[in-house]
Amino acid sequence: MDKIFRVARNEYLNVVRTKAFLFSVFLMPVLMFGAIGVQAYLQDKVDVDDRTFAVVDGTGALFTSIERAARARNEAATKDGKQTRSYFTPVRADGDTAALSDQVRKGKIFAYIRIPQDAIERTGEIAYHSQSPTYRDLAKWIQQVLVSEIRKQRIAAAGLDPALVRRLNERPMLRSYGLAERTESGGVKKAQRVNQAQTYMIPVAAMFLLFMLVMTSAPLLLNNVLEEKMQRIAEILVSSVSPFELFLGKLVGMVFVSWTLSILYLGGVAFLAHRFGFSSAIPPSLYAWFLFFQLLALFIFGSIFSAFGAAASEIRDAQSMMMPAMILVMMPMFVMGPVLNNPNSGFAVAVSLIPFATPFLLLLRIAIPPGPATWEIVAGVAGSMAFTLMIVWVASRIFRVGILAQGQTPSFRKMLAWVVSK
Amino acid sequence: MTAIRLEGVSKRFGAHQAVDDLSMVVERGSIFGFIGPNGSGKSTTLRMILHILHADAGVIEVLGESGRRAANDRVGYLPEERGLYRKMTVRRVLAYYGGLKGMSARRAGEAADRWLAKLELSEWSKKKVETLSKGMQQKVQFIATVIADPELVILDEPFSGLDPVNLEVLREVILELRRKGTTVIFSTHDMTKAQEMSDSICMIFRGQKVLDGTIDEIQASYGADTVRLRIDGGLKSLGSLDGIDAMRDFGQFQEVRTERDPQELLRALLDIGAVHHFEVTQPSLHDIFVRIAGPAAEELARG
Structure with missing residues (x-):
């Protein structure tokens, strides 16, 4: 026991003391939240190319409105004398599509649209032509301008009061509530509004964070074990500790590294939740579940990766062995959508009871109120723990032989033979 | 203990x-x-x-x-x-x-x-x-x-x-x-x-x-049947001698194992050429190993 702790401590300090670790502490939130922000920012700020487009206005009644809308947009796109978005500039054109297409090709104009003669009276197609089909901003903007302008002209033509039409068009709002509850005094407690953050954001964020933590921590073990093997450190180690103690020590060390990260992040979440008043949306038990399932997931995947690291004799082999394990880690992510959509369906129950997926999917389901039935939690946790013990045992057997074996990387069949060997 | x-x-x-x-x-x-x-x-x-x-x-x-x-x-x-x-x-x-x-x-x-x-x-x-x-x-x-x-x-x-x-x-x-x-x-x-x-x-x-x-x-159990010597002509000059069981060339000197009386061997050597070094000694571990394991082991033992 003491030696397992010593190995774990060394593993822990070796990782935590590196600059790479410090970097990764900040990197993960940046990846999770920053990427979205950066993308949103870049999309708006970076692309300031002006786009001139030709309008073939068959109705003869829409171009002026498009021009006015463009002017308004361009003015709004200038802040403090600095251009923040693309300017859109419409020009009037006749219907020669071949000539207009040539102009697009030459870069004189960015796109052209063709509005048919009867566009106001009849709902038909308005064609948008460009050679940059992935750029959607202009098309979307034109669509929006035309919809509102055509609607306005139709209302006027029908002699209706625009204010009346707006009132008639108002949409009723559908709101989601939970169930009413009977109180002990015999009264009825009113149902709570369903909190979108709680039903979607929190479960998804919890599972995603767990996934990221497992993906960053478990493969560390593979490199780490492989390095000890290739640098011929392993033999000295196993002359002092048994291979099983070494294996377990490494696993425990890695769990603590990963827990350090999650405690930092969960602490941050708890702080923000408290600060911005949504702490009631995250029950304290969820933090505990998170740490528990993290432990299980890390033991399962950490064992697999250590065994592969021990069996492989070069990085390339280790990486190709890693692929199947990676698919197992990612499987819960693939089924996240359907489970989220109907967390108590037979499918959701079944996949969350697959032992290697349980840590992720049961966490997800527990995070969605009201949570799964007690028996499901008990069965899931028990099954997953039994599986964890089994995989730790199998992996430690492979580790024991692999760590000292030099030469060719074994096949999966050979590794199975190691498991049962004396 | x-x-x-x-x-x-x-x-x-x-x-x-x-x-x-x-x-x-x-x-x-x-x-x-x-x-x-x-x-x-x-x-x-x-x-x-x-x-x-x-x-x-x-x-x-x-x-x-x-x-x-x-x-x-x-x-x-x-x-x-x-x-x-x-x-x-x-x-x-x-x-x-x-x-x-x-x-x-x-x-x-x-x-x-x-x-x-x-x-x-x-x-x-x-x-x-x-x-x-x-x-x-x-x-x-x-x-x-x-x-x-x-x-x-x-x-x-x-x-x-x-x-x-x-x-x-x-x-x-x-x-x-x-x-x-x-x-x-x-x-x-x-x-x-x-x-x-x-x-x-x-x-x-x-x-x-x-x-x-x-x-x-x-x-001790292998006795003092080994002679370490250096003579003009090296190993080649030893070829004509009788009663040599094994010879080994170390470059600067040669080792022979012999059943003959060392003094008699020395006399025979002097007839062949100048003797610069002559020492009756015990066999080295290497020689003992080769004797036991056979000549096939010789190559391995040098490795």
């Missing part, structure tokens, strides 16, 4: 019988040479003594313990292929290895400082291992082996790859360990080294013991 006792130990890897019914005894406080050509089962035997490998059959008793790994904390081990954590500092690596042998962090740290000072590495204590030269890393590896003050030190091919300076350092460390009463067992394919340093030896060939005992006993 015995430090190690093996009785009928065997180990097989697939179709290859690595060690075959090996029995041997290592006395406490002695330097024990475990010799044999490469691939004869030395490393496998040492690993079994450490319980890194499990014997298929036989009894292994180390420092009075026959349970698995029971004695390992009292044993220091230097494997043939040896590495260190490249990214750790020298002192931390040593303290870690000491800790794995059950030392407290403080004691391990102190022992590391003491040894580093002794081998003139103190200024490197806080440096990362990867910044050390190969020779310095070798010294750190010796320290890692002995840091926990083991009663038994097992060195697998300790002399291979050492530069002359470190060879001397290691020799001194081994002799000093013996003075303190530590048992040292080392394997080598270099018979000369074994002869120089060990009190007793065990010779192993193709997994089987072919010879063991103290150096004196072994040599």
Whole structure:
């Protein structure tokens, strides 16, 4: 026991003391939240190319409105004398599509649209032509301008009061509530509004964070074990500790590294939740579940990766062995959508009871109120723990032989033979 | 008092019988040479003594313990292929290895400082291992082996790859360990080294013991039938002589084994040419090994 702790401590300090670790502490939130922000920012700020487009206005009644809308947009796109978005500039054109297409090709104009003669009276197609089909901003903007302008002209033509039409068009709002509850005094407690953050954001964020933590921590073990093997450190180690103690020590060390990260992040979440008043949306038990399932997931995947690291004799082999394990880690992510959509369906129950997926999917389901039935939690946790013990045992057997074996990387069949060997 | 006792130990890897019914005894406080050509089962035997490998059959008793790994904390081990954590500092690596042998962090740290000072590495204590030269890393590896003050030190091919300076350092460390009463067992394919340093030896060939005992006993039992000489013309001039059982050319001198009376041989040699050196001696371990294992082993033994 003491030696397992010593190995774990060394593993822990070796990782935590590196600059790479410090970097990764900040990197993960940046990846999770920053990427979205950066993308949103870049999309708006970076692309300031002006786009001139030709309008073939068959109705003869829409171009002026498009021009006015463009002017308004361009003015709004200038802040403090600095251009923040693309300017859109419409020009009037006749219907020669071949000539207009040539102009697009030459870069004189960015796109052209063709509005048919009867566009106001009849709902038909308005064609948008460009050679940059992935750029959607202009098309979307034109669509929006035309919809509102055509609607306005139709209302006027029908002699209706625009204010009346707006009132008639108002949409009723559908709101989601939970169930009413009977109180002990015999009264009825009113149902709570369903909190979108709680039903979607929190479960998804919890599972995603767990996934990221497992993906960053478990493969560390593979490199780490492989390095000890290739640098011929392993033999000295196993002359002092048994291979099983070494294996377990490494696993425990890695769990603590990963827990350090999650405690930092969960602490941050708890702080923000408290600060911005949504702490009631995250029950304290969820933090505990998170740490528990993290432990299980890390033991399962950490064992697999250590065994592969021990069996492989070069990085390339280790990486190709890693692929199947990676698919197992990612499987819960693939089924996240359907489970989220109907967390108590037979499918959701079944996949969350697959032992290697349980840590992720049961966490997800527990995070969605009201949570799964007690028996499901008990069965899931028990099954997953039994599986964890089994995989730790199998992996430690492979580790024991692999760590000292030099030469060719074994096949999966050979590794199975190691498991049962004396 | 015995430090190690093996009785009928065997180990097989697939179709290859690595060690075959090996029995041997290592006395406490002695330097024990475990010799044999490469691939004869030395490393496998040492690993079994450490319980890194499990014997298929036989009894292994180390420092009075026959349970698995029971004695390992009292044993220091230097494997043939040896590495260190490249990214750790020298002192931390040593303290870690000491800790794995059950030392407290403080004691391990102190022992590391003491040894580093002794081998003139103190200024490197806080440096990362990867910044050390190969020779310095070798010294750190010796320290890692002995840091926990083991009663038994097992060195697998300790002399291979050492530069002359470190060879001397290691020799001194081994002799000093013996003075303190530590048992040292080392394997080598270099018979000369074994002869120089060990009190007793065990010779192993193709997994089987072919010879063991103290150096004196072994040599005495083979008698003084070896003559070391240097004559004009070298080995070629010896071709015409009768009664020569074996000849070996060392370049500067030649060794012959003979049943003839040495004085008579000398007379015969003088007839052939000028004799610059003539010495009646005991056979070397190498020669004894070749005599036992047969000429086929000659090639292997040189490797």
